[in-house]
Amino acid sequence: MRFVRGVAVPAAQSTSRNLCLALVALGAGVRLALALGTDTYFDEAYYWQWARNLAWGYYDHPPLIAWLIAAVDIRPAALLCGAGTVAAVWGLARDVHGSAEAAWRAAALWSVVPVAILAGVWATPDSPLLLFWTLALWALWRERWVLAGLASGLALLSKYPAVLLAVAFLATAVRLRRLPAGAWVTALLGVLLFLPVVLWNANREWVGFAFQLRHGLGGTGGLESFAEFLGGQLALGGPVLLPLAGVYALRGPREQFLLRAAAVLPLLFFGYAALRTRGEANWPAAAYVAACVGVAGMRPVWFRAAAFSGLAVVLAVGSHLLFPLLRFERDVPLARTHGWATLSTLAEPARLFPDAEAKEIAIVYAPSYQLASQAARHAGVFVDTAGGGRKSQYDLWPEPVVAPGQDALWYSEGPEPPEELVQRFTAVEGPVELPAEFRGRRVHTFLVWRLRGAR
Template identity: 75%
Template structure:
């Protein structure tokens, strides 16, 4: 138990240090934007992450959900084994899983999904049908793959040749909670469902993209944890079939999706929740190997994000987590273009929803996307009004204003370079252009 407590304390320290020591990265800023326009659905995901950010703030929402997930893993493992030592091992193991660290520091749809997933799994295991229905509904309000938990439960019922009567109440509550999201999609030409199907199963894939997916699981799941998860799925105790199915379903679906398109490593993160419970019941040596291997990765990556020593030609990790706060300078437009006041700027355009969201968060200016940006929630919101004679800004990392945007103004001025450094490293070089005198 001593090792478990040490791991929990170290993990909590890493989470807090990363939450306080990194900028709001672009996905968080995007979901913060959702929180400024509360609704029952959004282009990319269901609404729960936006609601939490609106209520608690970005990092507090992530930290609280992360801590709640660790506590729920402890509770589930305690019920499964009836042993506090196994419960502490499961909680400590999950606390160091890189995918769990990410979701517990940076607020994304995975942040509430992981908490609701393990709460729903715990309630289903104990056959607390009302609680299970509420937790399943909230999982669906977090992210569409929350439906995979029902797939795991149905598989467990088929194997046991038993469908408890209370499960119908669980299904009803889950559907009722999710129904507003369905209605929102119906009013918006099913954009949320269509985007996820295309994003997850469209595009071009093959063994190369599957290899990238597998490498991502070794990174975000764990070099030791992933093989142990597979061993638990196929060789675990018969009485833990529900937990094993809940680990298999995300890995199976997103492994298949990786053969169809280039996916993201965090997609099957929920698989490792029940896997940590299962591994806590294996030989202590396996627990120690998985926990220490993941802790080494977390400490190495965390130290690089806060005190970078190694240099990389393209440091994606630093670029995602630092340098964005410099965009707050856009609020003082006169330092870029003398005589231009904040009130003169009708809006800021950017070539991606990520960059537009960072501007909205740090500069508190109206934003929109242009120049062939990937479709996003910005395409569903009303465009910022640009009255004739008003000015706007174009912000990018090296790209000139697109012709269709520049044509809406009388002239274009710039660029002015806005560098963003972190501990002596250049992480971003922003270019700011002035779009003068909007045409009628």
């Protein structure tokens, strides 16, 4: 036996807690290192643009991530949400299993799930979704109906798929043939908090809801896109945690049906969506909250297998993003997380076009919302999209006014300025190459054109 703060604890139990504490600390260290060691991710720059134009809704998602960024900035928003989710997973697992040891196992496992690391570093709608999904699940488990309603409403303000938690609760009520009266309080509060988003959509021809339906269920899918989805889950959920989530959902304790449903429904829904369209691997991220809590109650060997396999993925990808040793022909993770600070040069066009007449640039155009947002973030310039790319919030905002005679820039990673944009100016110069490097390797080659004299 070992004694901890005067209480007799079995040696194996104490060792297990030490391992869990080490994993929690390691996960926190990885999140902090990635937050400090990478550039603003292009989706983060897009949400930062939202934060400069606060509203009750946006083309792509509900507004909570924008509000958080406006309050505390980009990376602090993700780090705070990530730390809060670890604490909430601990509390949920303690109440589910009635054991502090199981709570530490769940928190440790969540700390090294790859998708949890991503949401705890890069500020996306997943960051608050995972926090408030966990808090809502915890409150529902404890039948704290007011807290469940507030947390559910905030989850819906984070991301539309939060509605799947309500489906999991209803499935549980049907299974147990019991619907507590307090659940109506939860539903009412959740709906009231989400109502402004509904009204925002209603005043804009339901653009947010329509986009998500097209994005999630439209397009071209099939077995190939489903295989990509499955591979994404093995990477972002963890190669061991994913199958264990299935085992827990099918064979977990009957009294934990709510958690089992919360683990399997996002995977089933987005797995079905993958048969319809090519989606994103992070979409069912919330499933792994309940999966971690469920695995924490299994044999310790499964907890260790899930934790160390997830940690291996986190360390492999994290070390590559900070100290890349391997070279890939198309290194998407490295390109998305580095080299964007080079765009500050767009604020100084004389460095790019030294022979041109010195004139202030009115606006910078780009072919996508990601590139436009990065230019706004790093160069502090007015931006807009052009060229018929995927619609975004830029299509809802008023088009910036370019006065006659003013100059503009177009930048991309390949495409030339579209003809409809060129026709609005008297002359076009370029392209000028703007390279971006990270640790001695080229991660971007931006091409910049100068559009002279707006008509």
